[in-house]
Amino acid sequence: MNDETHAPQKRPLTLRDVSEASGVSEMTVSRVLRNRGDVSETTRERVLAAAKDLGYVPNKIAGALASQRVNLVAVIIPSFSNMVFPQVLSAISEVLDNTPLQPVVGVTNYMPEREEKVLYEMLSWRPSGVIIAGLEHSDASKAMLRAAGIPVVEIMDTDGRPIDSVVGISHRRAGRMMAEAIIKAGYRKIGFLGTKMPLDHRARKRFEGFTEALAKAGLEVIDQEFYAGGSALAKGREMTAAMLARSPEIDFLYYSNDMIGAGGLLHCIDAGIDVPTELGLAGFNGIDLLDGLSMQLATMDSCRAEIGRRAAEIVARSVDVQAAETGGAHGERIELSPTIRRGETLRLRPAHGDYPE
Amino acid sequence: MNDETHAPQKRPLTLRDVSEASGVSEMTVSRVLRNRGDVSETTRERVLAAAKDLGYVPNKIAGALASQRVNLVAVIIPSFSNMVFPQVLSAISEVLDNTPLQPVVGVTNYMPEREEKVLYEMLSWRPSGVIIAGLEHSDASKAMLRAAGIPVVEIMDTDGRPIDSVVGISHRRAGRMMAEAIIKAGYRKIGFLGTKMPLDHRARKRFEGFTEALAKAGLEVIDQEFYAGGSALAKGREMTAAMLARSPEIDFLYYSNDMIGAGGLLHCIDAGIDVPTELGLAGFNGIDLLDGLSMQLATMDSCRAEIGRRAAEIVARSVDVQAAETGGAHGERIELSPTIRRGETLRLRPAHGDYPE
DNA sequence: ACACAGGGAGATACCGCTAACGAAACGCGA
DNA sequence: TCGCGTTTCGTTAGCGGTATCTCCCTGTGT
Numbered sequence: 194m195n196d197e198t199h200a201p202q203k204r205p206l207t208l209r210d211v212s213e214a215s216g217v218s219e220m221t222v223s224r225v226l227r228n229r230g231d232v233s234e235t236t237r238e239r240v241l242a243a244a245k246d247l248g249y250v251p252n253k254i255a256g257a258l259a260s261q262r263v264n265l266v267a268v269i270i271p272s273f274s275n276m277v278f279p280q281v282l283s284a285i286s287e288v289l290d291n292t293p294l295q296p297v298v299g300v301t302n303y304m305p306e307r308e309e310k311v312l313y314e315m316l317s318w319r320p321s322g323v324i325i326a327g328l329e330h331s332d333a334s335k336a337m338l339r340a341a342g343i344p345v346v347e348i349m350d351t352d353g354r355p356i357d358s359v360v361g362i363s364h365r366r367a368g369r370m371m372a373e374a375i376i377k378a379g380y381r382k383i384g385f386l387g388t389k390m391p392l393d394h395r396a397r398k399r400f401e402g403f404t405e406a407l408a409k410a411g412l413e414v415i416d417q418e419f420y421a422g423g424s425a426l427a428k429g430r431e432m433t434a435a436m437l438a439r440s441p442e443i444d445f446l447y448y449s450n451d452m453i454g455a456g457g458l459l460h461c462i463d464a465g466i467d468v469p470t471e472l473g474l475a476g477f478n479g480i481d482l483l484d485g486l487s488m489q490l491a492t493m494d495s496c497r498a499e500i501g502r503r504a505a506e507i508v509a510r511s512v513d514v515q516a517a518e519t520g521g522a523h524g525e526r527i528e529l530s531p532t533i534r535r536g537e538t539l540r541l542r543p544a545h546g547d548y549p550e
Numbered sequence: 551m552n553d554e555t556h557a558p559q560k561r562p563l564t565l566r567d568v569s570e571a572s573g574v575s576e577m578t579v580s581r582v583l584r585n586r587g588d589v590s591e592t593t594r595e596r597v598l599a600a601a602k603d604l605g606y607v608p609n610k611i612a613g614a615l616a617s618q619r620v621n622l623v624a625v626i627i628p629s630f631s632n633m634v635f636p637q638v639l640s641a642i643s644e645v646l647d648n649t650p651l652q653p654v655v656g657v658t659n660y661m662p663e664r665e666e667k668v669l670y671e672m673l674s675w676r677p678s679g680v681i682i683a684g685l686e687h688s689d690a691s692k693a694m695l696r697a698a699g700i701p702v703v704e705i706m707d708t709d710g711r712p713i714d715s716v717v718g719i720s721h722r723r724a725g726r727m728m729a730e731a732i733i734k735a736g737y738r739k740i741g742f743l744g745t746k747m748p749l750d751h752r753a754r755k756r757f758e759g760f761t762e763a764l765a766k767a768g769l770e771v772i773d774q775e776f777y778a779g780g781s782a783l784a785k786g787r788e789m790t791a792a793m794l795a796r797s798p799e800i801d802f803l804y805y806s807n808d809m810i811g812a813g814g815l816l817h818c819i820d821a822g823i824d825v826p827t828e829l830g831l832a833g834f835n836g837i838d839l840l841d842g843l844s845m846q847l848a849t850m851d852s853c854r855a856e857i858g859r860r861a862a863e864i865v866a867r868s869v870d871v872q873a874a875e876t877g878g879a880h881g882e883r884i885e886l887s888p889t890i891r892r893g894e895t896l897r898l899r900p901a902h903g904d905y906p907e
Numbered sequence: 908a909c910a911c912a913g914g915g916a917g918a919t920a921c922c923g924c925t926a927a928c929g930a931a932a933c934g935c936g937a
Numbered sequence: 938t939c940g941c942g943t944t945t946c947g948t949t950a951g952c953g954g955t956a957t958c959t960c961c962c963t964g965t966g967t
Contacts, residue, residue: 205676205699207953218917223955231914248697253674254615255953258922262955263611273639279630286657295671297654300643314652317610319562340605342562426842456842463844485783485813487820564923575947580925588945612923615952619925 206249215243226251257319264293266508267315269325271303271393276452276480277497278326281348284501285324292509294321303392305331316341322508328353329394344511346504349495350395357524358511360503362531364395367493368402371447371475374533376410379543380445380473383407385414386432386457387449389421396449399477403447416440420453429456434464437472444472451476454490455483458538462487474538489536496529503527563606572600583608614676621650623865624672626682628660628750633809634835634854635683638705641858642681649866651678660749662688673698679865685710686751701868703861706852707752714881715868717860719888721752724850725759728804728832731890733767736900737802737830740764742771743789743814744806746778753806756834760804773797777810786813791821794829801829808833811847812840815895819844831895846893853886860884 208219215222217236224230225240232240243249257263268285270278285296297320299311309331315323316337322344328351330338338345338356345357352365375383385403387396407413416436420428429452437443448454454476461468468474468488479494507525535541565576572579574593581587582597589597600606614620625642627635642653654677656668666688672680673694679701685708687695695702695713702714709722732740742760744753764770773793777785786809794800805811811833818825825831825845836851864882892898 206697209953219954220918221916224916227955229955231916233915236915248693250670250673250694250698252676252953254611254620254676255922256955258611258615258924259953259955261922273630273636276633279636282630313607316607319609319611336605337607340563341607424838424841426839428842430842452839459842459844481781482783482809484781485785485787485816487816566923576923577925577948578946581946584925586925588943590945593945609923612952613925615954616923616925618952 206247207252210247211240211244211249214247215240263319263321264295265318265320266294266296266505267312267318267320267323267325268296268298269301269308269311269315269323270298271301271326273300276482277478277495280497281326281501284498285505288502288505288509292512294509294512296324296505303390305329305334305392309334309337312337321512322346324348324504324508326350327394328355328359330356344508346507348500348504350398351526351528352398355524355526358504358507358526359524360500360507360527360529362496362500362529363402364398365402365405367477367495367531368399368404369406370531370533371399371477371493372403372406372410374535374539375445375447375473375475376407376412378469378473378540381412382415382440382443383412383445383447384436384440384443385417385447385449386429386436386453387417387419388453389419399449415443425450425452426456426459429453429458430460431456433457433460437464437466446472446474448474448476451478451480451483451490451492454492455486458486458488458490469538469540473540475536479534488538489534491534491536491539493531493533495531499529503529563604564609567604568597568601568606571604572597620676620678621652622675622677623651623653623862624669624675624677624680624682625653625655626658626665626668626672626680627655628658628683630657633837633839634852637837637854638683638858641855642862645859645862645866649869651866651869653681653862660747662686662691662749666691666694669694678869679703681705681861681865683707684751685712685716687713701865703864705857705861707755708883708885709755712881712883715861715864715883716881717857717864717884717886719853719857719886720759721755722759722762724834724852724888725756725761726763727888727890728756728834728850729760729763729767731892731896732802732804732830732832733764733769735826735830735897738769739772739797739800740769740802740804741793741797741800742774742804742806743786743793743810744774744776745810746776756806772800782807782809783813783816786810786815787817788813790814790817794821794823803829803831805831805833808835808837808840808847808849811849812843815843815845815847826895826897830897836891845895846891848891848893848896850888850890852888856886860886 208222211222212219217240221232221236222240224232225237266289272278282298289296299315301308301311312334323338324346326349328347335356347355347359349361351359351361351363387400390396404414416439418432418436420432433446446457448457454474458474461472466472475491477493479492483490565579568579569576574597578589578593579597581589582594583601623646629635639655646653656672658665658668669691680695681703683706685704692713704712704716706718708716708718708720744757747753761771773796775789775793777789790803803814805814811831815831818829823829832848834850836849840847
């Protein structure tokens with residue numbers, strides 16, 4: 194180890210430096226560093242030692258350009274604060290860890306223009322694949338995705354026409370299922386609490402499916418309210434209090450996510466409301482973060498981990514295929530089935546005095 | 551718009567394609583696409599039209615290689631599930647949005663070997679700067695960071711020797727401050743609940759500072775317990791119940807994070823324990839997620855947003871400086887002051903019957 | 908002793924783009 | 938009309954690697 198080892202160099206290190214230090218050609222160094230081709234054990238060790246001694250880190254920019262291979266997978270999600278996407282992400286990373294692929298995430302904040310920009314930005318790094326949340330994209334985004342010539346997996350949602358592959362659940366169906374469960378349990382005066390996000394298509398679809406199923410039973414949402422910003426828990430609490438004050442006849446509240454649902458539940462507990470007999474509650478997502486509440490909120494699992502896993506598998510597989518054959522893989526379509534977790538805030542059978550059909 | 555516009559091309563598009571389509575040289579196209587140099591409005595529009603028509607997305611790999619400039623900032627954090635890092639991240643993105651820089655995140659799961667690998671991986675893309683959580687890194691990681699010749703900002707923690715710049719709070723001091731507040735309020739039988747993460751140095755330092763301040767007052771932690779995995783809320787609840795059963799004399803519980811603290815609080819409320827008189831509680835982080843609880847948990851703000859902002863500013867600034875002058879910027883050191891949020895679970899003055907010194 | 912297989916290493920030609928310089932076209936005053 | 942500064946655009950030479958081909962050197966079978 195020489196003295197300059199830890200000196201910050203002005204000129205960045207290149208293969209040439211390592212090659213000079215080890216007395217072999219750049220090509221050989223390159224081969225050693227990638228464990229490729231035939232290199233004798235002797236030179237191999239010599240090169241490795243020189244590289245480590247210099248603190249050389251290969252330049253993937255140059256490598257990617259030369260080899261026309263970039264082992265990155267663009268993952269585009271609407272938000273981080275949501276608690277659901279981090280879970281999808283970790284499932285993706287887990288799968289990708291067993292491959293040479295590496296995820297790179299971009300966040301859109303539910304804004305189509307930002308999505309377009311982020312997508313453009315990521316595609317300009319020529320990733321090997323794209324995993325992107327949702328089926329709704331601007332025309333330009335769709336065009337880019339199609340033109341990229343790489344596997345594209347749209348995740349979370351299956352209600353729509355995918356560009357290539359899709360992995361998710363039907364949020365419309367999820368909304369319907371919950372409505373049906375609620376009706377079956379005998380609740381009739383139903384209120385809805387959601388987020389003020391016209392661009393959260395999945396929340397919208399759940400709501401649509403929900404009202405649709407209610408309509409089929411001759412019911413409709415009695416009262417509804419939407420919020421934006423602030424602590425979801427606190428908002429859930431406030432909005433629940435407000436709605437119950439405004440529409441005291443309500444016997445069920447459906448929340449667009451577990452967090453505001455939990456806030457509502459806390460309000461009910463504090464207010465001494467008899468849940469689930471007097472009032473039922475349900476959220477959406479099945480986040481286990483809330484497992485420690487005094488009462489388990491009814492919710493619906495959104496299959497986050499499974500979605501991430503399957504999506505990553507599709508990308509990994511089709512990258513492999515592309516490497517082997519020439520033809521790109523054909524789009525897969527995977528619709529997962531969300532399951533209701535009844536918890537303790539959704540009673541099982543109609544309460545005495547109800548008249549279920 | 552020609553018919554091939556939306557046809558998936560086999561041969562990826564290059565500048566040459568755009569240049570041929572618009573009848574100018576590749577150089578001119580390059581200039582147009584980067585809004586650089588002198589190009590007449592006429593050709594500019596022609597080129598732009600051709601690029602859009604073809605659906606051309608520039609290849610940053612080649613661009614970066616040629617220009618020796620990569621506008622990426624590596625952000626390396628231990629975890630996503632934590633809820634604290636996403637907030638740091640969004641502060642970083644916000645600042646970086648006003649610059650040409652773009653964050654790329656890597657996750658280490660609190661494992662030094664993974665950190666080393668992630669760092670290596672990211673450095674091989676030659677980012678313009680690194681923002682990395684913590685001051686504890688393997689020797690190899692430190693060497694890489696030093697050798698990279700780019701601004702490095704270590705964040706979250708200031709208790710240690712930084713490589714370059716550092717932005718954070720002193721967790722040791724944070725622990726001390728909380729201990730002092732607790733003692734001042736007259737609590738004497740103190741229990742600690744934390745995570746089983748020997749590699750979460752910040753949690754460790756908080757605990758050390760905490761016990762140190764207790765020791766100075768002639769006190770020590772009466773009982774302690776650590777958990778790993780599972781829902782933090784549920785764990786907080788369980789562990790609190792267990793500890794109170796085991797050590798009923800306890801009059802204060804200090805939690806290493808707000809989430810288990812909230813779980814503990816929920817247990818206390820359900821168990822009818824008189825908080826904060828009979829038992830006091832405090833957590834750490836100041837996450838507003840929990841604002842909706844029935845009672846506001848005492849906690850300490852960890853300045854997440856501020857840390858992210860300042861760190862991003864340092865990187866942005868020194869990248870600018872590097873572009874202008876030759877000399878790298880010198881390390882900055884920013885220690886933020888966490889503030890206690892007393893909430894409602896930490897009484898203000900000694901309860902009747904206590905004997906404060 | 909010679910042809911030949913095959914491992915180990917080097918030479919060469921790019922990958923797609925940009926920095927730097929240079930040249931053409933244009934405008935305008937003398 | 939010419940000279941000269943501007944503006945606009947093209948040419949050339951890499952950036953730091955990798956694919957591919959070539960070459961050399963061994964050892965081996967006959």
